[in-house]
Amino acid sequence: MSTRRRRDRRVVALLTTRRWALLIVAALVAVVMLVPFYLLVSNAFKTGADYSQRGPLALPEPWTFSAFDRYLGSVDYPRLLTNSVLIAGVVAVVGVAVSMLSAYAIGIGRVRGRTWVVFVLLMATILPQEALIYPLFTGAQAVGLQNSVWSVVIIFIVLQAAFGTYLLSSVLGTFPAELLEAARVDGANRWVILTRIVAPVLRPTMSVLLVFFFVWTWNEFFIPMIMLITPDAQTIPIALAALKGQNTLDVTQLAAASLLSLLPTLVFFFLFQRTLTRGVTAGAVK
């Protein structure tokens, strides 16, 4: 009896150690994931001399904003921020609207050949952007949009809406028929049904899509890099890559610039995190 109890106690102890061991493993993975962020923050606030003497791992001594000052002195950050917000914002709003229109035709209108329409649109998300870039580049020149944020806006409205159509039409495919029927009986036409019935019900899903479109467009690299040539037209990430491309040895400035480049997405993401989690669960219509 007593040996058995002792064995049980040993098993419990073993289980406790195992659960803490697994927590430590999971936490260690998290630490490894976060190390680059730590490096970014600690080195952005160092002086150049501090960095070269004490290396990248130490905390700043003293903490200083000088690296930020150098970066803000070398680029027109407000301009970059405006460009990025304009591009990502317009793409997110118009992209969701266009997705909604086409998903309405596919999911609720059930137009003939809708499977093919969705298939063809999905091809756009599979295609490598390299297979479109040269004609887009020359095309933008032909219509006078070279080096213009609007060329990037138009391109990404279409590319994001292609994906958004696919996503929203599968959600709309399960839209409750009674709601639509009731509206039709009341004499609502298709436009009224879309704007007064379908869109409000789908608001949570649309806001999730909006946040994702914004973040994705903000982070885009290849097409903005090709289309936006001069510093006054560039987005924040493109200006950062350009700074890196100059082979600068000013590491602390690069760290400060990186931090300033990821800050807006981070802020945006945390602001809308509740929308996101709510949206994922609210996908099902009551």
Next chain:
Amino acid sequence: MTLISTAPATAPVTEAGRRRRPVTYWAYLVPIGIGFGAIVLVPFAMNLYYSFFDWKGGAAPRTWVGLDNYRELLRDDVFWSSFGNTLYLIVAIAVVPTLIGLLLAALLFDYLGRLFGPRVASVLRASYYLPQILPIAVAGVVWAWILETRDGALNSTLRALGIAGGPDWLGDPDIALRSVMIMLIWLQIGYPVVIFMSALQRVEPELHEAAELDGAGWWRRFRAITVPHIRTDIYVVVLTATIGAMKLFAPILILTKGGPESSTYVPSYFSYRNFFELSRVGYGAASATTLAIVIGLVAAGLIFWQARSMEER
């Protein structure tokens, strides 16, 4: 024949009914239709057209060369090795993160989440996911500096631990691709974790409880219950990540520019360089078209494989 047989089946359309249906639903597809034509369809066709020419771009003369660009691609060692490198990228973006992601998601969801509360699980998940919301340019710049030979963070750490002369992470042709793979695994891991954790919420807990009562250990339950239940999500992650790996561009441009000695060339970078640095637009167009076709075939293959294994179940 079809017309005759379907006509009586549909309700007779009265004049009033016809008037009450003014715009067809097709009208709602006009914006995406025009946009898709202008931004995807026409440019893709033009790219294909350019691939049959020898052209330096811009106002330079265009010479029709037929399939010569494609013939040259077949003989171009750099192009072939860039597809070989893509296999490594698929390992780093689709294979490794999916496997690790499955284990981490199951660990967080079934085990740590239950023992230490959902808060712990969600904090851990958020830290795995953080690299995913980073602009790719930032991730590239940070890693280029971590992996820098002389005073990069990694080699400085090694030096602090007493290991002088750490490897030349991005400058040695034998290890540069491996270094890029490490960065990509870091970048990618959060994606499968988040998808799988939300998929795991659909698995009924009773299944696990019943199996546990029958004496099944964690690993057996993981293989017999967890994985089969979220199989569709695994397919989706593998499919999207594989396509992403084949299209990868920004980390290569920022970290290595295809070097050293072309050891980290990838197809998209090959096209970019021919278009914009070597002024060989026709050749670049041919390589981009080839990449598009290869990606299409791989995606179709994966979807077919998924459909078949779903049928088998």
